[in-house]
Amino acid sequence: MEGQRPGWFSVRFATWVVGFLLLGGASAWGQTSELLPYQALVTPDGMLKSVGSDTMSQLMSLWGEGFERFHPALRFEIASKGSSTAPPAITRRLANVGPMSRPMREAEVEAFRNAYGYEPLVLPVAFDLLAIYVHRDNPIRELTLEQLDALFSHVRRRGFPTNPTTWRDLGLSGPYQEAAIRLYGRNSLSGTHSYFRENVLWGADFRTNVQEQPGSCSVVQCVGYDPFGIGYSGIGYRTADVKVLRLAKERHSPSFEPTAETGFSGDYPLSRLLYLVVRHSETEPMEPVVAEFLRYVYSREGQHTVAKSGYVPLPASEIKALLLKAGLN
Incomplete structure (x- = not known):
């Protein structure tokens, strides 16, 4: 995106996807009709915890409500004190997902890499x-x-x-x-x-x-x-x-x-793009509850919530590519 200056660091394929999104054409942005409706592959229970961006607090709340309607045994908990709280919460396993209204910084990525031996997965989820x-x-x-x-x-x-x-x-x-x-x-x-x-x-x-x-x-x-x-x-x-x-x-x-x-x-x-940060190694399966939540976020219902919240949904073609890259297809 315009204006990203030294000090910002995009991890894994986040840089790739930003470039890929820019090839989609403006007419593809904001449309949700081509997306598939959400269909649960597993039935998670317990708790899904989100820590991070206040900008995304309303969006996360609406996603949580929609997700819980499909999974009533699941409890969705949100703490929205700012994007800077997301990386340490993900690194310390205090959260399953970390919403951020900016890319991760190099120091934040390095702290995660030192703890796990691989980089966090940073997924664009909306345009703001x-x-x-x-x-x-x-x-x-x-x-x-x-x-x-x-x-x-x-x-x-x-x-x-x-x-x-x-x-x-x-x-x-x-x-x-x-x-x-x-x-x-x-x-x-x-x-x-x-x-x-x-x-x-x-x-x-x-x-x-x-x-x-x-x-x-x-x-x-x-x-x-x-x-x-x-x-x-x-x-x-x-x-x-x-x-x-x-x-x-x-x-x-x-x-x-x-x-x-x-x-x-x-x-x-x-x-700017808005992101979700998760723990995910390319050699191991993603946490089932996190994978299921991401499928919901990228579904027709999830991206319709993006539009209702005043943001711009991602193009359907790029969402398919994101799901494939994240192993969620």
Whole structure:
């Protein structure tokens, strides 16, 4: 995906699949009708535990509810404190699956490899768009990545000449002219925090006045209550109280709304894959409960849940390739 910079590490065939997905064609994204309905191959019981991304908490909850309808003897437990909690939970066997809104870092992979002698399996499960939110009554319509960088970091690595502090600095007048811009974001455990820092701030530190929130929903709620607020969160958390801004990569370049088409084409600059991390050696079978859950995730029902949650389902042809590569066909 655009903007992945040094410090990120995609493991096993995650890099292969990202390239493969990009060959699928935008028209294939978001369609679930070609996928097969879920059919259980085994009947798991006991517990399936998920630890990781808050961005994916709603999606994991809905997947869990749907999966439990097929397997009522199974209990699905979710802890969603941030993507950074997923790798250690998988490595220490505190979870069966680890949802992440960013790729694993090299140090996280190395810790797993040292424990097991092989790399974790990282599977793309959905396509997400990171949105920039303002209050619904705010008249601003668009920003550039340079302006976003200058808003959220003092360093301004993208080259914007000043750090905007009032809405007048972004071209607004009237009641907004002297109003201070209030910034909302995620905490450092979040994959969304890391993604924004790497892809918007180019690795620079956030400004100290960013009000860090524990969850994606909290960011959107804060902006919805604050007429002078601005924040970033996944597109799946949009509500009627906020407005999503169009983004331009550079000054004098066109701006785009976050949609499946603009994200896939790269016109909208803040798009990413969402992942599930699992323990799986190529020489040994996957845990039956994990394999069954992944079959559900990649089924028609599972990807329909992706769409209902505000994300973009993966193309059917690529899902078939993923199942084959993971030994789940």
